[in-house]
Amino acid sequence: MKTSRWLRFAIVCAAMVLAFASVAQAAVSGKLEIFSWWAGDEGPALEALIDKYEKMYPGVKVVNSTVTGGAGVHAKAVLKTRLLGGDPPDTFQVHAGQELIGTWVVADRMEDLTELYEQEGWHKVFPAGLVKLLSTDKGIWSVPVNIHRSNVMFFIPDNLSKWGVGVPATWEEFLKIAPDLKAKGVVPLSVAENWTQTHLWESVALSVLGPDKWEKLWNGELSWKSPEVIKAWEMFGDILEYTNADASSLSWQQATDMVVKGQAAFNIMGDWAAGYMTTTLKLKPGTGFGWAASPGTNGIFMMLSDSFGLPVGCPNRGNAIAWLKMLGSRDGQDTFNPLKGSISARTDSDLSKYDAYLQSAANDWRSNKIVGSLAHGVTANERFMNDFATVMEIFLQTKNANAAANAAEAVAIQAGIGR
Template sequence: MKRHKGMTWLALFFAFALVLAACSSGETGGEEGGGTEESNGQETEGSESTESSGSVEIFSWWTGAGEEAGLLALIDLFQEQHPEIEVVNAAVAGGAGTNAKAVLASRMQADDPPGTFQVHGGSELNDGWVAADKMEPLNDLFEAEGWMDKFPQDLIDLVSKDGNIYSVPVNIHRGNVIFYNTKVFEENGLEPPTTFDEFFAVAEELKKAGVTPLSLGDKEPWTATQILENVALGVLGPDKYNQLWSGELKFDSPEFREAVDIFNKMLTYINEDHAARNWQDAAQLVADGEAGMNIMGDWAKGYFTTDLELTANEDFGWIETPETDGEFMVITDTFGLPKNVENPDAVKQFLSFLGSVEAQDTFNPLKGSIPARIDADPSKYDEYGQETMEDFKDSVLTPSLAHGSAAPEGFLTQANQAVNVFVTQGDVDQLIQSLEDAASAHNMR
């Protein structure tokens, strides 16, 4: 990026009912099947040679402005291509995805799965529904559609377990981004920070100018967890960051303690009313020039441009979080094939469609995300999207803790709680011990 810029069902139910998912609805501003597939102007045969019929129920929490528009556009396009298949939009609103996940857990427990459902790639998929033996592998679909070189291998690994692929990635959001007010930076002669030392130097200058250096809205605690995970990525690098989740690196290691110390220092520069704000409210502070910087996933870009009607590189800029150049904290929404669905062939028709260039280039510009495929059409995306698409191809992909990809749901719930306490109390030892205890409790050690 450029400088301008298994478990028991009872446990499973409660884990999915409690989790907070951020890249989701309720968040305004952005944030596939058979037939034929268009790719770079050429038609290729899909995996299904015969048409299915019946209905497909699509379960998601995409009810916010951009994401709902994208979902409806997907459904309309699919129905044009497959009029014999009825699509039932079973989106559940509210709770930033929590409500939908509670309903989904109840249905899966009762052996009443939807045709397909939205799930974050990584642990949320693999340690949840795959480990519970509730998903069908999709290796044959990926092979038949020729997708093995259309998605990055790191991303395919994120939706795979024990050699099998279990879902189709539809979109990509990047989690390691600082958005900043360009006018505030220009007026104070500042450059966006690339290192932690530069970050704190910029923060000091903003503070002297009477501007809140870093905005935070942790009314829902995942936002603070997201800052911590990005600091950890910058301090540890991708390999050691991933070792936190595999158990090879403990939270009480000197390296992670360094990350917590930096995170703690960052929190001395946030707005006092952070606990009363959500992520949009925190982004609004940057838009209004009351704050200089905001660390957020790039759904914030959609909020700036769509909801607030700001212009990229005029009103706001962006850059990777400090010391994560060439690294990509990936958040991906995916859809798979649950076991015992009523119309599996029709569901596979829809999954095939979701994985196509045409579908991904229909959905993602409206959602504010970028496509999961690396051969999509850049001309359909704005400057930020084009730049992020290039970074996505060339960067090391790492899974987000805050958005359910890096660690089990139960661990994430406890981590969010521990981080929430830390933001107000600042006890480094307590946070580290809480995370290590949670890791042990959830078999990560």
């Protein structure tokens, strides 16, 4: 009896030593599989991060699994089949916010990172508004690598002065100058395929509702059928009157091209458009192209972010945590973002590494009120986003604000928004 107890004790001890050894070993050697949809333009930024990681942990072999195309639609499908099949990668790219929470956190597939945040002191350097969007009452769920701004209006300053118009500060002002531009044969506002219309919608809705009501829309305190939201749809309909008819067959780059070529006056796009104009079209920020917060949203930063989390049961947990630590560090963020054309989520980043547009965005990030984007997965879960494309279609087909509001309300109920 006694011997058997001793034996058991010895076995437990041995198991603990083994487990500890394997954890310790995992942190310095083995593999790390990173799953993302970053190839093409964003490829070099990810490569830079991987290089940095491999230098810090030479024993670890990084496996870079990318599934390209469709703005992540394909990658997300592959990721879902992998997790359902019990084969999670060590860490994966996901839009920060409800796209992560509504799909993976509610399914108990993610590990809480609160401890990591405290250990690394990230609460001090990430704005509280950001951390709130990444969290539920049960924890913090991902580490943001970058920050993009959704509510930006782009234009070419020389063209505007040629046409004799200023940058509208509100949508009412825009609607006043738009007929004039149209009469000159210029498209007042260029838009592209379906998702860019949702992107425009969120800027319009944010200006009509204001940041507080925008937040209430997502925690269920403001009904989709309320007069304010219907007004946002009506405003959106008025604005669409001044957009290009061939929108749905254009990519977002083509909508930006319309502005650059002087065919259109303004374009609302995320700030990756600044990267496109600077890097691909070789325009100088400030003189070659200009920007402002989208009308009526000055002082508000509508953010979206790519982030990485820690899936439950990933094979190389220690390596994945090391990866997350590096992503959240000042150095990691400043390695990735200048190449990606986005800003650091940290308020202490080294601004000298960034270009003029990004510096101005970073200054706004530090001072503005932060809200989340709908079109890019921060405020609503995937089910809502998927069906919101149908709501948008109902509106585009019927131009009926009430019909769209009713449909959105029905989708919000089905998708459990604000529950």
